[in-house]
């Protein structure tokens with residue numbers, strides 16, 4: 001059961017053109033067909049969690065949307081625009097609207113926290129260094145950290161604090177799409193719940209569309225409005241994240257409940 005304090009029950013319902021639309025997306029590496037016709041709609045202002053076993057292609061899916069991997073075939077649209085055939089300038093403009101929280105935080109140890117938080121804004125000369133210090137303090141406060149943390153090195157922070165800083169960096173440029181790759185990996189369950197709560201708050205405050213990958217089902221239920229399951233290169237189920245474990249889809253429920261027996265196990269045994 002999701003924590004009512006963090007459950008995004010008041011997120012807008014799906015309507016109109018999807019924020020992200022994938023149709024027939026295929027990607028192979030050598031003989032390995034990782035994505036085999038991915039169809040997925042992610043509605044504007046909603047939070048979508050993508051589930052799937054290790055190596056099922058969740059990261060590849062996200063990298064295709066981000067433009068880091070070029071699919072072999074298929075269509076990917078953001079706000080109805082074909083992102084696979086954009087000019088470089090259009091692609092960069094789209095990148096400016098996207099935030100990303102990487103699996104291991106991916107903070108730069110050589111830079112103090114405040115520079116990490118405002119890295120993108122500084123790199124694009126959208127802000128002066130003096131402004132960046134104030135901006136970092138403002139964004140750090142949104143993730144529950146004191147402004148003085150800005151002067152520390154990431155190496156001086158605990159794992160939970162690093163995740164908060166990584167979240168601050170993901171939201172600093174006020175993106176309208178944010179990707180979260182395993183946001184609670186490596187955290188204790190309470191800190192995981194705290195980070196999930198911050199993610200929900202930050203995404204809601206920005207009115208952003210969120211796309212997350214997680215293996216943590218409690219986290220998936222807390223941060224997701226919707227969930228999709230990737231299996232054998234295709235999206236085999238989409239539905240409310242709150243129904244994970246009792247969705248009525250045998251594969252999804254087996255996965256969400258971590259059961260050894262079920263359709264996924266039987267296929268792996270073949």
Ligand SMILES: Nc1ncnc2c1ncn2[C@@H]1O[C@H](COP(=O)(O)OP(=O)(O)OP(=O)(O)O)[C@@H](O)[C@H]1O
Nearest residue numbers: 029032034052053054055056057058059060061213
């Ligand atoms: N650049 C690449 N070159 C070759 N193979 C790749 C590349 N990127 C991903 N793959 C392969 O694609 C498959 C899917 O990888 P991906 O990282 O998307 O899995 P995942 O579902 O995110 O897994 P996990 O949950 O373990 O992180 C794997 O077999 C992986 O080895």
